[in-house]
Amino acid sequence: MENNAAPAGGGASLVKAVFASVNGRLREGVPASGVTTLSVGGPIQYLVTVESVAELQAVMRLLSSEEQRMYVLGHGSNLLVADAGLAGWVLRLGSAFKGVECSAQGEWLVGGAAPLMALARQVSDQGFSGLEFAAGIPASLGGSVFMNAGAHRGEIADRLVSVTGVLPDGELVTWRRDELPWKYRSSGLPAGVVVTAAKFQLVEGDRAEISRRCTENLTYRRSTQPLTVPSAGSVFKNPSPEMSAGRVLEDAGLKGASIGGAIVSPMHANWIVNPEKKASASDVARLIEMCQHQARDRLGVFLEPEVRMWK
Helix, strand or coil: CEECCCCCCCHHHHHHHHHHHCCCCEEEEEEHHHCCCCCCCCEEEEEEEECCHHHHHHHHHHHHHCCCCEEEECCCCCEEECCCCEEEEEEEECHHHCCEEECCCCEEEEECCCEHHHHHHHHHHCCEECCHHHCCCCCEHHHHHHHCCEECCEEHHHHEEEEEEECCCCCEEEEEHHHCCCECCECCCCCCCEEEEEEEECEECCHHHHHHHHHHHHHHHHHHCCCCCCEEEECECCCECCECHHHHHHHCCCCCCEECCEEECCCCCCEEECCCCCCCHHHHHHHHHHHHHHHHHHHCCCCCECCEEEC
């Protein structure tokens, strides 16, 4: 999620004001390789961690008033930061946003920083169905909602009741599910919004059976996807429900293709991995472009990246 505005800067007074607003949780020059699942990328100019909605609103108002460029970092999956780094402000939700609460009616209120994979296991183990598809998806709840993450014929929007987030001007807004134009890998949420929480309606059922389905999905992902090596997850969106990006890339002969330290996974062609942590962001970007060109030239298929690129 990105809000493009004036070039980063703002001077010492802005840095001091943001620093005070978050009780010192502001770091400068943080290597993107340490906060992204691909383990590549140069320094992030400013990384700010907020621990309350009030802090988030205050920071976003300060940055908006100075027309600063803002980005939102979840778990760093589906993200590629340039080798030169990122000039701007990156906002990250802290541990206060990891809460998970369930009401007697089966409604679950989940914080934007909650790990989606852990959430799927938690609700399944307690006998609630609806998020089994998310087992094995390495993302934060906020990022998953924003991009309408999905797998195994399920997606976030299926059980969503509402989404709450903060707009770049600091306004806190809650949207009902039917107020957003959901589609494949898109929620339709406004650009630059930071998702702070989401509410789900899950269905209570047989605990053992629901947990079994969750485990089955995770086992399948582990057997077909390189979950144990640095990657950004799925690189491209599926061209259609009937055509997977992985199949397109495999048919184009791209499994195992490499540039520098970046490799198209021999296990799953829609994953680019950095197994020895020797790849640069440029290696990954060039390999993404090569995959697009080969898919187009050999099969006539255009592949749209699912990975976001920050530079």
